[in-house]
Amino acid sequence: MHKLALLSLLPAVLACLDPSKNACASFMNANKATASAFCATFTRSLVTTTQGLPVWATNCSNKPSLLSKKCSCYFTGNTAPPTIVKATTAAEAPTIKTMTGLKATTTNKATTLQTSTVRVTAAPLEVTTALPKSSGAVSTSAAITVKAGQTFDGGMKNYDRWPRVCQEQKETGEADAMFVLEDGATLQNVIIGPNQAEGVHCKGRCNIINVWWQDVCEDAITLKQSSGTSNIIGGGAFKASDKIVQFNGFGTVNIRNFYAKDYGKVARSCGNCKTNGKGSRHIVLENIKAVDGGVLCGINTNYGDTCTIKSSCQKKNKTCDRFTGNNSGKEPNKIGSGADGQYCKVSSFVTSC
Numbered sequence: 001m002h003k004l005a006l007l008s009l010l011p012a013v014l015a016c017l018d019p020s021k022n023a024c025a026s027f028m029n030a031n032k033a034t035a036s037a038f039c040a041t042f043t044r045s046l047v048t049t050t051q052g053l054p055v056w057a058t059n060c061s062n063k064p065s066l067l068s069k070k071c072s073c074y075f076t077g078n079t080a081p082p083t084i085v086k087a088t089t090a091a092e093a094p095t096i097k098t099m100t101g102l103k104a105t106t107t108n109k110a111t112t113l114q115t116s117t118v119r120v121t122a123a124p125l126e127v128t129t130a131l132p133k134s135s136g137a138v139s140t141s142a143a144i145t146v147k148a149g150q151t152f153d154g155g156m157k158n159y160d161r162w163p164r165v166c167q168e169q170k171e172t173g174e175a176d177a178m179f180v181l182e183d184g185a186t187l188q189n190v191i192i193g194p195n196q197a198e199g200v201h202c203k204g205r206c207n208i209i210n211v212w213w214q215d216v217c218e219d220a221i222t223l224k225q226s227s228g229t230s231n232i233i234g235g236g237a238f239k240a241s242d243k244i245v246q247f248n249g250f251g252t253v254n255i256r257n258f259y260a261k262d263y264g265k266v267a268r269s270c271g272n273c274k275t276n277g278k279g280s281r282h283i284v285l286e287n288i289k290a291v292d293g294g295v296l297c298g299i300n301t302n303y304g305d306t307c308t309i310k311s312s313c314q315k316k317n318k319t320c321d322r323f324t325g326n327n328s329g330k331e332p333n334k335i336g337s338g339a340d341g342q343y344c345k346v347s348s349f350v351t352s353c
Contacts, residue, residue: 160193
């Protein structure tokens with residue numbers, strides 16, 4: 001805690017190095033977008049390894065301590081210092097420290113967080129269209145697991161993976177997610193950064209409230225529940241070249257008061273999962289604002305999937321795509337688009353967002 005407190009005072013105590021005389025300061029000053037994106041998620045304490053540092057870190061002699069000081073000086077001096085995550089080797093599990101109200105349990109696969117106190121936050125009632133300002137930054141080397149029935153409140157900090165695991169549209173898996181939610185878990189008030197790959201994986205029913213994706217990598221949310229209902233309320237996602245919500249399980253997902261920009265689909269029932277045919281999926285979208293993207297939902301009518309869209313907006317009038325799904329892994333056949341009154345139901349829909 002003393003180290004963290006001292007770090008937060010660095011910009012006030014230490015003068016920033018002259019960019020004309022220091023290569024590290026010069027690069028950051030001349031490449032603010034690149035450097036600030038790195039600094040937003042770089043752990044500023046207890047980092048002792050050079051593994052995973054960007055190529056340009058050679059300007060800073062590949063010294064984590066120098067990078068930390070320059071990040072604090074040029075970009076993060078006026079923000080709350082991030083949660084400290086100790087650098088680890090591949091064989092070690094990450095250790096979360098200074099996490100208010102949380103007890104950290106380490107495993108060899110992920111960090112499991114058990115809440116001891118929970119700050120209850122009301123779900124957003126309206127759609128917000130701008131990425132919220134981050135209150136700080138947290139980096140981890142593995143996914144964070146929220147145990148069954150527990151609530152994780154991120155306090156609007158930016159959570160991300162480091163080293164970077166995003167491989168764009170290459171599907172990786174749960175291990176490359178930012179958060180893994182067990183059955184009945186709730187995740188709220190979080191901004192998810194661009195270096196993670198799989199966003200949030202829900203192993204059962206889950207609640208995702210006011211969660212934002214700065215830059216979706218593969219998918220933002222993957223639902224694996226065997227039955228029941230999950231809820232995604234508030235928040236939004238940017239730069240999802242494919243899907244925002246991938247529905248692999250069965251049951252219902254309610255998505256309400258959500259914003260999507262620059263995306264492929266807002267939600268899609270898995271078109272070729274091996275488990276297809278063992279149940280149906282129901283997507284309910286209400287008060288969605290979607291711009292610069294495709295349809296709001298994609299469903300498999302042969303499995304009884306449905307999509308209900310209420311009081312929502314999509315600028316190009318793209319509501320629903322209907323497919324014939326399979327369980328063989330082949331690309332599913334598209335059989336139609338738009339409302340049909342049976343599988344895809346649309347009401348109070350507009351194209352002016």
